[in-house]
Amino acid sequence: MAYESDTAIGGAHRPFPTTRHSLIQSAAGTGTLAREALDSILAVYWKPAYKHVRIQWRRSNEEAKDLVQGFFAALIEQQILAGFDPSKARFRTYLKGCLDQFVMKQDEHANRLKRGGGASMVCDFEAAEREIAGTPSVEDVFLREWQRQMFALGLEDLRAFCEAGGKTVQHAIFAQYDLADGDRPSYAELSALHGVPVTSVTNYLAWARRELRRLVLLRLSSVTSGDPECQAELRVLFGK
Amino acid sequence: MNKPVVGLIAGAVLGLIDGATAWFTPAVRSEMEGILMGSSVKGMVVGIICGLIARKVHSTAVGLAAGAAFGLLFAYLVAMMPEPDGTHYYVQIMVPGFVLGALTGFLTQRLGTAPASVRESKA
């Protein structure tokens, strides 16, 4: 029994986000692509790294700050990224392993100065420190913080996307419902507040969640080596 | 091979063997030919009857019981005929006849092909 591609049984579909297979490898190089790649990696991993060093390695906030900055500097200078082999481990696991090794060897490294290398590192360590105060200790801080950072970046991307596309109502409804601190407002309340039908509230929420998923996937694809790793990390990111 | 034929062959062979064991009774050695003939015929008759039963009823227990019963009956009919000197060998003929009858009944149940209708009803 033969099937036509993209016909009755499958239909046309939006393809999986294009993964930049060599992005992580390109981060080890120089130039615009390398800078872009490093920015992606730093944006996702600086906070998980900091919290991991603070909570799992029990270092003070100053020590942790130095270690994290030193680690990412070493990442660039010592070509650590060039040693990544996707067939052996996921990038997240590799990075965490390198971080742990770096912390263990901290006493051997005399120089912990922050040095350049082409990547910008705007890290709000004070904010991260405040977050730690409210975070119960977890078995795998790195993993949890990675999940949190992926979604936090996704939310930022969603906000920017909605602003650029004039979808402020959609974003507002999404933020008030799905990001609510305490009790969530009812659909009827949101409908009355924004002057839209209740069915629109349902549709806007569905749309925003779809877009958030898409944007988080896009971020994920920028820090994984290829589709197999991306799919595996997807399960970790969204799964139970 | 159908079941009555299996019964016929098994009965004949077992009857022949049973008859041959009479050689260990010196008093009847002179009658060996007749004993062998009679024992084989007895075995064949019991075998055919067991085969006919096996065509209709597929049950090892029924085969054993029927074979034993008919084996005993025909062995009795043979044992009723006295030897030239007037001796009857009821025990020597009926007991082995009973056991061999059961064996014949068992073999007709296990071997041979049943008719199509019985096979279908079993299926």
Next chain:
Amino acid sequence: MSFLPDRALDHLRDVTEVPDFSDTRYQLEEEIGRGGMGVVYGAWDTQLERRVALKVMDAGYVINQEAKLLAQLEHPGIAPVYDAGTLPDGRVYYAMRLIQGRRLDEFLRHEPALPARLRLFEKICEAVAFAHNRGVIHCDLKPQNIMVGEFGEVFVVDWGVARAVDAAPLPTAGTPQYMAPEQSSPGRPLDARADIFALGRILRDLMTNPIPRPLAAIARKASAEDPADRFADVQQLAADVGRFLDGLAVMAYRDTVPERLARFWRQNQVLLLLLGTYLAVKLLLYFLAPALK
């Protein structure tokens, strides 16, 4: 960027993961399980008014592969595919029969008798053999991917990493404990013996103590490291298990003389008893002949 608390994070992970079927004929109910490449949900088909299972794939280009493979495998032991489609977020799903039953590993906790377990195993082999006959290997056979229905029916599920015979395996396919060595060799084409390896491991899981030596030998042969040492096909494996169930000699094990004699006795008890009785009677009559005169 404001801090995302745990509660909000978990909520977002949930709501972005749950697929949106509002534009389809299906009403999502509960999550049933997670397998290779996707999540399975129970759902209500509003058109045909029946419950179905919906498998939503993670993503990807081989999105139709599992559905296409399954649609070609029409067998009582393989859940039929009813429908397939694409969600607004690009994820692909397919609808299939909802199997009411238990996973094999759960079922085995309540089914102690070895013969019943082995008969179940024969049914598993039937389904797998059918797939092999159609040129498809499962590549992820394990107790968690076998369902036992309430009437003892067996279903082999989760064909997410199934491949055509001679295709290279997916890099992340399979479960280590049940994965044939050749499945983790990059670029090495697979054949049906990869599934036979897994079936050997499953057979080992089914065995109860004391483990009969012929059965252990069958399991060992099936899951030999070298494919050349395994059964050539699933039918041979199933036939050997069948022979074991019937009390016959099996291909994978050479009986010792006492074992052969014991088997002969078991298979011919009535016959041997009758012959023994006849001999005993004859001997008795011979020695009692003077008394009987």
